[in-house]
Amino acid sequence: MSDSVSEAVPSAEAAVLEPAVPAEHEYEHDPSAPAPLNVPRTPTGNADVDAALDRLADADHLATDGHIEVYEDVHQGLREALTALDARPGPPAPPGSYGNRS
Structure with a gap:
């Protein structure tokens, strides 16, 4: 075997698996888990409408099949x-008015 081939093939020591993300950059949560969209909702002034729109935030923590x-x-x-x-x-x-003419 030539030197160029042996350099391209990793040694057994180099084949030890290391974490893909260094410890200082670990995720606080599962990146594939549902996450809030943080879409701002401006109050409309109508309490019933505002309550309904505030309910949209509940979908932020659900998987997509729970959004419906x-x-x-x-x-x-x-x-x-x-x-x-x-x-x-x-x-x-x-x-x-309205045609009630007597």
Whole structure:
């Protein structure tokens, strides 16, 4: 065997496995685990809408297959908030409006 070939082949001592990440750079958590997206949510001023949007943070700690439940819950909360806007009583209509001509 020539010297160039023996240099290219690692010796048995060099084949000892070392950690891929040095100890000072170890991860604090599993990098493949769910992580927060840290998307800022600006308050809307509507308590029902804000509560529904705050619920989105619950998805940050779930695997992707768990997101659908959170998204459906938020969607339902937003639908209920919109429906509540339509159901709120407004000021009474003045007599004679809306075709009530006597």
